[in-house]
Every structure is written in C-alpha cells, then in structure tokens.
Amino acid sequence: MLEVNRLHKVYDGHGRRVAAIGDLTFRVGDGELACVVGPSGCGKTTLLRTIAGLLRPTAGEVRIDGTLVTGPPPGLAVVFQEYGRSLFPWMRVADNVDLPLRAKHLGSDQRRHLVRDALAAVGLSDAHHAYPWQLSGGMQQRVAIARAIAYQPRVLLMDEPFAAVDAQTRADLEDLIRSVWRRLGVTLLFVTHDIDESVYLGQHVIMLSHAPTFVADELAIDLPDTRDQLTTRADPRFTTLRAHVYAQVQRAKRDVAGTGIASEPQHPDSR
Amino acid sequence: MSRATPTEQGRPVPPALLGLIGLVSFAALLEIAPRIGLVPGRYVPPTSRIAVALADQASRSGFWRALVDTLRTWALGLLIAVVAGVAAGVAIGSVPALRAIASSTVEFLRPIPSVALIPLVVVLYGIGITSTVVLVVYASFWQVLVQVLHGVADVDPVARDTARSYRLGRRRQIVHLVWPTALPYVVTGVRLAASVALVLAITGELVIGSPGLGSAIAVAQASDAVPAMYALIVVTGLIGLLANLLTRAVERRVLAWHPAIRREEPA
C-alpha cells in the first residue's frame, strides 16, 4: 500500500524558491491501479520522483507498506517518459532487462527465466538481441516496461510513459499495461496528462490542482474490470466519468492556488 | 550548457570559492613539500623561490625578448595556418570530387606527427625562427582545415539550391552562403589551432633552439638555473591559459550571433 502524507516540495533554484508541491495526501491500496492527472506544470513528475525516492520531500512523507521512503526503496520500479534515455544504448534489449536483476544478485538461471518471461509478456520475444535504438519508440517503451516487470516490484510507478508515443501505439500499450497489472497484482501509480487514458486505465483517479499542488479531487472508476478500447470508451459511464475529470482539470488550470509560498508564474494558457 | 536543475542540498559552497581554495592549496603544497623533503628541493623549488625567480626574469630584457619571439612565432604561424586552412577548406569543399576524398586524405595525413618533421625542417631551414614557424603552420593547418571542411559540408542543401536557382555565381555563393555557415567552425578551428600552435612553437624552440621561451627553458636547464626554469615554465602555462580564455571568449562572442552553437563532436 502506498501512502502519501502531507507531501510538500520546494525547489531552491537560482535564488528563487519554487513550490512544486503544496500539500499532497492520498492513498493507493494494495494491487490498485491509480491514475494521477493534472494540468501541465502541476508537479506530477516531481511527485513521482519523490515517491520513487529520487527526490527528498521538503516536508511530509511517503510510506510504502508502512515503511518510510528515504531513498529508492527496494521492490519499486519506475518507467520514465523518455524511454530513449532510460534504456542503456550500449546493451542489447535482453541485457537491459537483465541489469537490475544482476544488481539484485539473482542467479543466472533465474535471471534468464525472468528476462524471457518479461519480454514475452510485452510481445518482444524476438527482440532479445536487438539494441534499443534499433527499435521503434513503442517497442522501446515496451522494453522499459519489461525491465520493470522482470524486476518483480511490489509498486510500479509510471511517469507519462505513453506521452511520447503515437496514438495507435498508445492504445496498444494501455491495454498491455492493464494486462500486465492484472497478472502481476502490482500496485500501480500511473501519472498522465491524458484524461481519457486516466479513466480508461484506472480504478481510481487522483486529480491534482495547479502548483503548489494539492489533491483537488479523487474519483473511483466503477467501470467493469475487463476493458477494451472500443466498448469501454463508448460506454456512457465512461463519458460521465471522463467529463468529471475533465471539468476538474479545467478548473485546476484556471485557478491559481494561493496557499503557501509564491509559485512560479506559468506560461499563459493558449485559450 | 549548465543544467538548470535546482540543487538538492542546502546552500552549497560556490564553485568559484572552491576553485580558489584549490589553487591556493596547490601553491601551498608546492611550497611545503620541498621544504620538508617530500620532493627533492634541488629539483622542485618551493613556490616562493619560483615566484622570486619569476620576478627576476621579468626584470631581464632577455626574458621579454624571448617572450616576444615566442609570441611572434606563434602569431605568424597561426595566421598562415588559418589563411591556408580556410582557403584550402573552402576550395576543397566547393568541388564535389575533392570533397569526397577529402576526409580520407585528411585522416591519412593528419596523424603524421609534426615532430617527425623537425630534422627535416632543420636541414632545410636552419635553426632560426623559420623552422619553428613551418612546424607551427604544419600542425595548426590540419586543425583549421578539418573544421572548415565540416563547416562547408554543413551548408544547408536547400539554401544552396535556392542560391543556384537564383544563378548566384560561385563567388557570391561563397560570400553569402558558405562563409556564414562555416564561420562558427572556423572560429572553433582557430581556437583549437591556437593551442596547438603554441605547443609547437615552444617545442620548436626547445628542440631546435630557435629564439624564444622554449630555448630559454633549455638554457636554464642546461645551466642548472632550476628556479628560473620553473619560472619560465609557469610563464608558458600562463600564456597558454590566457590564449585559451581569449579564444573561448571570442568564440562565444561570434557564436552568440549564430543560431546554432557548434561543439567539438566526440569521436
């Protein structure tokens, strides 16, 4: 179970103090798939990095299964948006997936099995010996996902993983993620700016405000467990839920939260 | 390019201060080590003794003459190399047939070590400044040429086609199209050539004996004037440093006008 309690993050950047996160509190239950949406610049990436232990909070805490997060915790895997920069270009696909397992000091037989199964799960059984840069964007992101799967984490964080991928590939990857999640039973926190995606994927959507961020709203997604791109997205319930989230995000974009330290001026909205 | 990521720690010590501390510590180390016998004092004089020798050198006209000689050799050689490099680069770059074989030619000729020419140059030109200048020109020429070839090759083909369709003559094309594109590369080439030129100038003076700081160092060493030798070495280091800073500043100025900032490409 993932708990975020009164998380507060301020950056000291070149003499200016920027409050990226104001006061965030939410919970993600064991094995739940929760999506985080918010307007751009609302600190989604900062939030994810803090949960991943890559950044230290200024105040507040993150707990995983009751244990305080002070650095990258074991049993947690992250999939970044920039797949091109997170895969190691000097290693072949199989070696990329293998590396975290090596760091875990697993035996070579076990590692081989995990790598093979993970790559099969993402549909890349044929790509073991390719280099990441020989693959398309969607396939590279699959490799990153396979790497996370092979690691057998208890918590999986994904930072707008499909933002840099074309729409058709995105749809395939969304379905892939749901099936992977179902199989592994992992607790998945999925950050996205795509409202439709958040409703399609999540059991629970957390909507963030404008920076300095707080939780503006949470919504339980009561769509059926088996989802698919055609029927689910045509479901009237989907449309209602989506509209709710959309309205909330629009509201967040318009308001500038007035709590706490002065926030960085945002780019003027195009509307 | 400096990263704009905010710092994670509290208030860090400013790098400039750390650098200063580093320099002072280095000088202090060099002062103490010979005195306590960590290094042979006869061969590595303490910083203070070097400083005194430096002041002493500055008071001698011979030193200034040597300095001017070195600077003259360096500037002359660099100038010739730059002019020749740019001319050759533009000429080769403009002829497609030559351009194709240019890179393999350069890759073949370039690694020929300039110092291999030293005996040759002595035999042909004697031990005066000319020999060293030839050496400087040879080594620096390649630096400039390679950069200019990159620059000429970088001309946007669409722009070139536009120029041709407007029937701009070759000369006009070079002036209005090739030159502005190549300029940042030329500046980078001059910067790289400048440091190579200095090294070769000093080398020539050291090994051949042409007048300049290099030969002054050799003389100091031969006559066991160890602090003076170190003082002269410090001077060469300072010149190198100054030249580096100067050319980088010029490069920044020139490239600031240019939309794309070029970098030395790895590999």
Added chain:
Amino acid sequence: MTALAKRIGLMLGLPAVLFALWWFGSAGSTDFYRPPLQRILVAFKETWFGSRIVDDVLPSLARLAVGYAVAVAFGVALGTAIGLSPRLRALVEPVLEFLRAIPPPVVVPVLMLFAGIGDLMKVLVIVSGALWPVLLNTVEGVRAVDEILLDTSRSYGVRGLNRLRYTILPAASPQIFTGARQSLSIAIILMVISEMFAASSGLGFTVVQFQRGFQIPEMWSGVLLLGLLGVALAALFRLVEHRVLAWYHGQRQAHRSW
C-alpha cells in the same frame, strides 16, 4: 563486402597516389637536401631492417605503449573520481586548467633533472603529457552522463561498482575515446621529442643523429618511418574504437535517419 572493399581501396588508393606524385616529382632531383624518393626508399630498407629494429624501434614503441597505457589508466581513474564529485571538480578545476595549459614538451627538461635520460624519464615524459586530454575528457564525459540514466540506475539499485561498470563508464566512453585519441598523438610527439632532446638511443634519437651527421636520405627515411608510425597507430586506434563504440555509432546513425 564491396562497400568495405571500396573503403579500403579509397584508403590505400590515396596514399598510393601521393607516393606516386612524390616519386615522380622528386625523381630527377639533384638537391642534396631533397633526394629522390627512390633513394630514400633504398635507405629505408637499409637503415631500418636490421639490428635497429631491436635496438631502437622496438624500445621506442615499448616506451610509448607503457607511457600511453599508464596515462590512459590514470587519466580514466582520476577523471572518473573527479567527474563524479562536483565539489572535487570545482576544487581542482583551475589547477588542472593551468597544468594542462603548459605545453607538454616543456616537462622534458624538468624530468631530465629528476630522472636523467633513461627509460624512466622518457616514460614519465609521455605520461605527463598524454595524461591531460584523457583526464579532462573523462571528467567531462562522466559529468555529463544523462540524468535519466542515473535516475534509472538509482531506482533499480544499481550502485557502486556496478553503476560504474554498467552505467557511468559506458555512458562516458565516447568522450573518453575522444580524449584517448588526442592523448595518443601527444604520446607519439613526446616519445619523439624525449628522444630527440635527450637520449642515447631510440627512434627520435636515431633520426636526429642522421640529421646531425648530414646523412640526408637516411634522415628522410626516418621521417618517413615516423610518419608511417603515426598513421598506423591512428588506424589501429580507429579500429579499436569502432569495435568498442559500435553501439554509439549505431545509435547516432539511427538518430540521424529519423
């Protein structure tokens, strides 16, 4: 295969053309100082294919190899340590900039004081000059490792030696190789200079002896040999680099075609 054959042909074809030009251009020369290429080649065969290989050429190459290896090993080790610590880097940067601005040949007289004119001096000279490019480029390469790669390593628990071996060094390797290449040229230059300036044997020494003794064709042959040495070592370096950095070239190629 034909692409490779074409490349080799282009590579060898050019020197062949240059040689031919030189041969015919100097054929009728009566200038004492610029003998015909034919005479130079004859002298080449006579001079270098004898005991000189063992007495002079091999020792020079051995010193070069040792000096270069030490410079690269030390440079990479030190450069990695400095590159990983921003504070250490800020501390030593000005000192390093000053030391590297000193023209390398200048250390020859200095080291002569310490180490006489033996093998040790020559190797030290090579190390002291060849160290800088690889050191400074390693610092830069390590410093500039992609943030995302570092974050990925951190979150997957790839730490310490593993991180060095699988993340930092491979990421920095293109830049390290750039430095190593520059170091190689400097190492060759210093090998020659250390022998020309102060030695009793070696390649550089022999060539200077010829020059002093006015044995001109032999001197030219020595210059030729040094030139060939430079070219051969550069080609060898390129070969090694192409294999080790195959992934890097592949990646750049892939990016260019997007």
